[in-house]
Amino acid sequence: MDIFEREGVDTALWFTYAAYNRTGEADLGSYGVVRMLDERRWEPKEVFHAMAARYASS
Numbered sequence: 001m002d003i004f005e006r007e008g009v010d011t012a013l014w015f016t017y018a019a020y021n022r023t024g025e026a027d028l029g030s031y032g033v034v035r036m037l038d039e040r041r042w043e044p045k046e047v048f049h050a051m052a053a054r055y056a057s058s
Contacts (some may be wrong), residue, residue: 003052014051018042 004012019030020039027035033048 014047 001012007050013023014031014033016031018032018034018036019027020036022030025040029048032045033046034042036042
C-alpha cells in the first residue's frame with residue numbers, strides 16, 4: 001500500500017473475499033481474506049486485519 005500511495009495509485013482492491021470451495025486446510029492456498037471453516041462459517045485471516053487497520057486510518 002505504501003508503494004501504491006507513493007506512486008499515486010488512487011485505488012487498489014483485493015480481488016477475492018473467500019475461496020468458498022476450499023474449506024478448512026484446503027484454504028491454505030487461497031487468496032481470500034477470510035478462511036472458510038465450512039460451507040457457512042468463516043474467520044478473518046491476518047491479511048483481513050491488516051487491510052482493515054490500513055483502511056481505518058485513511
